[in-house]
Amino acid sequence: MKRIFLALLIFSLSSFAKDYTANPEVILFINNIVHQYGMKTERLHQLFSDVKVQDRALKLFRPKQVKKRTPQEIERLKKLYPYYGAWDRYRRLKVTPLRVKQGIAFIRHHIKTFDEVEEKYGVPKEYIAAIIGIETVYGANVGKYPVFDTLTSLAFEKNRRNRFFKKELEKYLHLTYAQGIDPKDVYGSYAGAIGLGQFMPSNYEAYGVDFDGDGRVALQKTDDAIASIANYLKKNGWRAGEPVATRVSYEGMRFKGYKTGYQKTYDAKNLAGITLRDKTWRYKGKVRLIKLNKQHFDELWFGAKNFFVITRYNHSAYYAMAVHQLAQEIKKGLTSEN
Secondary structure, three states, rough: HHHHHHHHHEEEEEEEOOOOOHHHHHHHHHHHHHHOOOOOHHHHHHHOOOOOEHHHHHHHHHHHOOOOOOOOHHHHHHHHOOOOOOOHHHHHOOOOOOHHHHHHHHHHHHHHHHHHHHHHHHHOOHHHHHHHHHHHOOOOOOOOOEEHHHHHHHHOOOOOOHHHHHHHHHHHHHHHHHOOOOOHHHOOOOOOEEEEOOOOHHHHHHHHHOOOOOOOOOOOOOHHHHHHHHHHHHOOOOOOOOEEEEEEEOOOOOOOOOOOOOOOOEEEHHHHEEEEOOOOOOOOEEEEEEEEEEOOOOEEEEEEHHHHHHHHHOOOOOHHHHHHHHHHHHHHHHHHOO
16 A cells, blocks of 8 residues: 555656646747647637646756766666676667567568668668667557647746747647647657657658558558658668668777767778778768777777768767667568578
8 A cells, every 4th residue: 555655646746737828928829829720729728727747757857967976886886787888788778689579570560661661761671660669669668648748848847948848839739730639648758759759749740751641640650650760861861772880990998089979070091090890891971980888998880971860860879879780680680581
C-alpha cells in the first residue's frame, strides 16, 4: 500500500490541472489560431480550460545548475560504471545486440515499404530503421506524455524554450484540426514529439509524407513514418550512394591535434598525422573530425556530408554516430541472411 500511495503521490506532483483561459497570453494565442486557421473559439477555450501541467517535462527545460563532481564522486562513478568513457556509455544504451536483431526483423517485416522508399528517396533502409530504433525502439516506445498538455505547459509555463514550444503548439493544433483528430488523444515524448520517428509538429508540415495514400500523414503508422524520415534526410541534403563515416588512426591515446565536431570541415589530404583505416574509402568531399571519448583513449572518425545530414535530425555527433553504427550492424545482419 505504501508503494501505491507513493506512486500516486509522485504522479500527482508531476501533473496538475490548470485553467489557462484567464491568461492574457493564451487569449492572444487563441485569437491568433482562430484568425489564422479558422478554428472555433469555443473549442479552443474548452481545450485550454483543463490542462494537466506536465511538471516533469518542464523540469527538463528549465535552466540547469551544473554541479562540478569531486574526485571522490568520479572514483565512485568509475566503480559503478566499468565503461566510464562518454561514448562507451552512450553506445551501450543505443547500439545493442537486441536492437540490431529487432532492426533486422523490423526491415524484414516492412521490406516492401523500405524498398520503395529507398528507391524513391535514395536513403538506405538500414539508416531509416536505425533512426526509428534509437528514437522509439521500432515503435515500442513512442512516448506517454499527452502532447497537447505537454506543449501547452512548455509554451506558457516559464522555461528556456517558451517561444519554440508556442510555435510547436500552434502547428500541433493546426495539424490535429486539419486531420480531424482530437488534440487530447495524442501521446508523445516529454518535448511533444510524435510517432515512430519522433517528429515535432512543425516537421509534419515540412517533411511528413502520406506514403500509404489514406489522405493523412500519420507518423504513428509505419509506412508514413519510414517515408517521412527518408524525406527529412533527403531534404536536408542526403547524397544517395555516398558513405557516412569511416574510422581513422592518429598517434597517441587522446586526440587534440585539430578541432573536432560535426560543424568544422577539412580537406582530408591536409590533415597531417591522420590516416585511413579503410583503404577502400573513396570519398572526395570535405570531412568532419568526430572524436568519441572512450575510457582509455579517443576514437577518431571522418564524417562525410551524410553524417552531417543525420545531425540535422538530432544535433549531436554521438547521436549521428550511434545511428551510423547501428545501421551498419543491421546491414551486416541483413547481408548475412541472404
